Amino acid sequence: MIRVQREDFDPGAELAALTEGDHGVGGACVFVGLVRDLAGEGRIAAMTLEHYPGMTEKELARIDAEAQERWPLRSTLIIHRYGRLEPGERIVFVGTTSAHRQAAFDACQFLIDWLKTKAPFWKLEETAEGEHWVEAKDSDDAAADRWQGQGGG
Amino acid sequence: MIRVQREDFDPGAELAALTEGDHGVGGACVFVGLVRDLAGEGRIAAMTLEHYPGMTEKELARIDAEAQERWPLRSTLIIHRYGRLEPGERIVFVGTTSAHRQAAFDACQFLIDWLKTKAPFWKLEETAEGEHWVEAKDSDDAAADRWQGQGGG
Amino acid sequence: MKVLYFAWLREKIGTAEEDLPLPPGVTDVQGLLDWLRARGGGHAEALADPNLVRVAVNQTYVGADHPLGDGDEVALFPPVTGG
Amino acid sequence: MKVLYFAWLREKIGTAEEDLPLPPGVTDVQGLLDWLRARGGGHAEALADPNLVRVAVNQTYVGADHPLGDGDEVALFPPVTGG
Numbered sequence: 001m002i003r004v005q006r007e008d009f010d011p012g013a014e015l016a017a018l019t020e021g022d023h024g025v026g027g028a029c030v031f032v033g034l035v036r037d038l039a040g041e042g043r044i045a046a047m048t049l050e051h052y053p054g055m056t057e058k059e060l061a062r063i064d065a066e067a068q069e070r071w072p073l074r075s076t077l078i079i080h081r082y083g084r085l086e087p088g089e090r091i092v093f094v095g096t097t098s099a100h101r102q103a104a105f106d107a108c109q110f111l112i113d114w115l116k117t118k119a120p121f122w123k124l125e126e127t128a129e130g131e132h133w134v135e136a137k138d139s140d141d142a143a144a145d146r147w148q149g150q151g152g153g
Numbered sequence: 154m155i156r157v158q159r160e161d162f163d164p165g166a167e168l169a170a171l172t173e174g175d176h177g178v179g180g181a182c183v184f185v186g187l188v189r190d191l192a193g194e195g196r197i198a199a200m201t202l203e204h205y206p207g208m209t210e211k212e213l214a215r216i217d218a219e220a221q222e223r224w225p226l227r228s229t230l231i232i233h234r235y236g237r238l239e240p241g242e243r244i245v246f247v248g249t250t251s252a253h254r255q256a257a258f259d260a261c262q263f264l265i266d267w268l269k270t271k272a273p274f275w276k277l278e279e280t281a282e283g284e285h286w287v288e289a290k291d292s293d294d295a296a297a298d299r300w301q302g303q304g305g306g
Numbered sequence: 307m308k309v310l311y312f313a314w315l316r317e318k319i320g321t322a323e324e325d326l327p328l329p330p331g332v333t334d335v336q337g338l339l340d341w342l343r344a345r346g347g348g349h350a351e352a353l354a355d356p357n358l359v360r361v362a363v364n365q366t367y368v369g370a371d372h373p374l375g376d377g378d379e380v381a382l383f384p385p386v387t388g389g
Numbered sequence: 390m391k392v393l394y395f396a397w398l399r400e401k402i403g404t405a406e407e408d409l410p411l412p413p414g415v416t417d418v419q420g421l422l423d424w425l426r427a428r429g430g431g432h433a434e435a436l437a438d439p440n441l442v443r444v445a446v447n448q449t450y451v452g453a454d455h456p457l458g459d460g461d462e463v464a465l466f467p468p469v470t471g472g
Contacts, residue, residue, distance in 0.1 A: 012165010015185065023190035023240040029261075030183040032168065033389055036252060037176035049388065050313055052381060055365035080388060087176040092389050099189060101265060101472075102296065108182075109258050112389055120362070120381075121388025122313035133314045136385030143255065186472055202471065203396055205464060208448035233471060245472050254389075265472055273445070273464075274471025275396035286397045289468030 001076065002060040004051065006083040009093055018075045018095045025074050027101035029108040031094045037087035045126040047134075049082040049091070052120035056080070063114045067096070070110070071103040078111060080119065110147050117144040154229065155213040157204065159236040162246055171228045171248045178227050180254035182261040184247045190240035198279045200287075202235040202244065205273035209233070216267045220249070223263070224256040231264060233272065263300050270297040307376055309342075311352070312383035315359070318352035328376045335361050336370040338380065358384050390459055392425075394435070395466035398442070401435035411459045418444050419453040421463065441467050 003009075011032050019025045037044050060078050067076060079093040094111045098104040123134040156162075164185050172178045190197050213231050220229060232246040247264045251257040276287040309324045316322050329341045339359070342349045353359055361368055362381040374380065392407045399405050412424045422442070425432045436442055444451055445464040457463065 010165065011168050011183075012163065015164050015168075015183070019185070019187060019241075021241070023188075025187050025241075026189040027187065028183075028185045030164075030168070030181075030185075031254065031258070032172070032181045032183075033254065034172060034178050034180070035176075036179040051388070052310070052312055052362075052365070052383070055362055055381065058365050088172075088174070088178075101184065101186065105184070105258075105262050112254060116389035117386065118367075119388045120312065120383060120386055122384065123387045124313070133384070134387040136387050140389075204471070205393070205395055205445075205448070205466070208445055208464065211448050269472035270469065271450075272471045273395065273466060273469050275467065276470045277396070286467070287470040289470050293472075 001078070002057060002064055003077075003079045004053075004056050004060065005079065005081060008081070008090060009079050011090070011093055014077055014079065014093055015095055018077055018097050022074055022097070024099055025097040026099045027104045028095065028097040029101075029104040030096075031092075031108055031112050032090055033092040033112070035085045035087045035089050035091060043128055044087060045128070046084055046086045047126065048084045048124045050122045050124065051080075051082045055120050056082075059119050060115065063111060063118060066114070067107045067111050071096075071098065071107040072100075073098050073103065073107055076107065076111070078115065080115070080121065082121065113140070113143040113147060116140045154231070155210060155217055156230075156232045157206075157209050157213065158232065158234060161234070161243060162232050164243070164246055167230055167232065167246055168248055171230055171250050175227055175250070177252055178250040179252045180257040181248065181250040182254070182257040183249075184245075184261055184265050185243055186245040186265070188238045188240050188242050188244060196281055197240060198281070199237055199239045200279065201237045201277045203275045203277065204233075204235045208273050209235075212272050213268065216264060216271060219267070220260045220264050224249075224251060224260040225253075226251050226256065226260055229260070229264070231268065233268070233274065235274065266293070266296040266300060269293045307374065308379045309338075310379065310381040310383075312381065315352045315382055315384055319348040328374060332374065334370070334374055335363070335368060335372045335380070338374055339370070339382075342382075353382070360385060390457065391462045392421075393462065393464040393466075395464065398435045398465055398467055402431040411457060415457065417453070417457055418446065418451060418455045418463070421457055422453070422465075425465075436465070443468060 074097040077095045096104045096107040227250040230248045249257045249260040307326050311319050332338050343353045390409050394402050415421050426436050
């Protein structure tokens with residue numbers, strides 16, 4: 001399942017919903033990404049996440065479907081926020097459940113890696129020196145690339 | 154931090170506490186292990202987790218310290234329950250936070266892999282056919298072995 | 307055809323969206339990028355480095371040889387930085 | 390010396406804990422395992438397969454050549470299955 005929203009989310013409630021009533025779940029893996037107040041040199045006052053409404057939902061759904069195809073998952077949830085966020089605020093939630101822990105872990109990591117390189121979001125950081133667009137990182141491309149041609153378990 | 158307890162825990166509250174007030178956290182990774190009602194052939198009515206009080210705390214603290222040494226973590230929490238648990242109940246919580254997502258993911262996976270092969274817990278399953286002790290899995294040894302000699306990032 | 311711009315491409319070009327007829331002679335994404343660059347100004351500046359331009363047609367990533375039709379929604383944007 | 394047993398080792402041996410003087414001639418873990426096995430019955434059965442016996446001395450994993458003293462807490466148990 002995917003959700004794109006301006007509002008905050010409750011990771012505990014989302015995690016509980018992922019496992020609720022499903023006794024076939026042996027492991028749940030959750031990743032939550034937050035706004036850090038330090039990124040390299042300047043102090044970050046806030047960031048604004050721009051996105052491409054319509055394509056965002058499409059890409060997240062495609063990535064979600066890909067994970068479900070690669071691993072035997074019981075449930076998945078991706079939540080991604082947009083708009084202005086301050087340090088400490090939650091940006092993204094990725095949750096996966098499976099009978100076995102390795103599938104939950106791998107799928108969760110796959111989802112966040114792909115999301116970072118495919119989902120149409122752009123971060124504008126506000127620092128003491130002014131605003132600037134965050135540059136894409138080669139390390140994110142490398143993280144996503146390792147899933148190419150690699151099957152699930 | 155580590156906790157060994159009979160009582161249940163609240164994953165959402167624990168996750169919130171791991172990131173609370175620390176704006177240096179960029180990512181939090183949480184794994185929750187639950188009692189499945191199916192394990193191979195028989196239906197599981199419940200399981201009882203026996204442990205070695207004293208050594209359990211010592212081993213978990215050692216594993217926790219090892220993770221903190223290998224990865225640049227902001228906070229960690231391991232909770233492991235003991236006693237009788239029914240399907241759907243939570244067994245274990247592993248939470249890690251870091252400035253960067255990869256460190257949080259790797260450390261979380263390392264902790265659960267090591268915990269599975271080092272922490273002195275034993276599962277007694279109750280099925281329709283009677284009670285039996287769960288056998289250790291080679292796949293768990295293999296999962297733990299991959300961290301040998303492998304540093305953090 | 308609708309052309310959308312995001313993030314710093316949007317800022318350099320100075321608009322989030324343009325409605326254009328399919329320019330004469332343009333049959334694919336590469337043709338459109340060349341045509342937009344040839345308009346000069348913000349368009350030329352924003353699209354100067356092809357390595358920094360991603361393209362989606364009808365909300366799906368495509369390559370430079372993807373064909374274009376008059377009813378398409380084309381989006382141009384820098385490498386994504388969400389998550 | 391205190392000797393603790395866990396899980397099915399405990400069940401086969403029939404007790405969770407024994408207080409023993411360090412047996413004569415026993416200087417290390419291997420010596421203790423051999424001595425316990427020689428007692429026969431549940432001990433011999435529980436400790437029959439060395440691949441299924443893990444040993445901790447004073448709550449730390451040790452190998453078969455670890456030296457033993459009279460005040461030690463020795464724990465014998467099967468491979469762990471927590472998590």
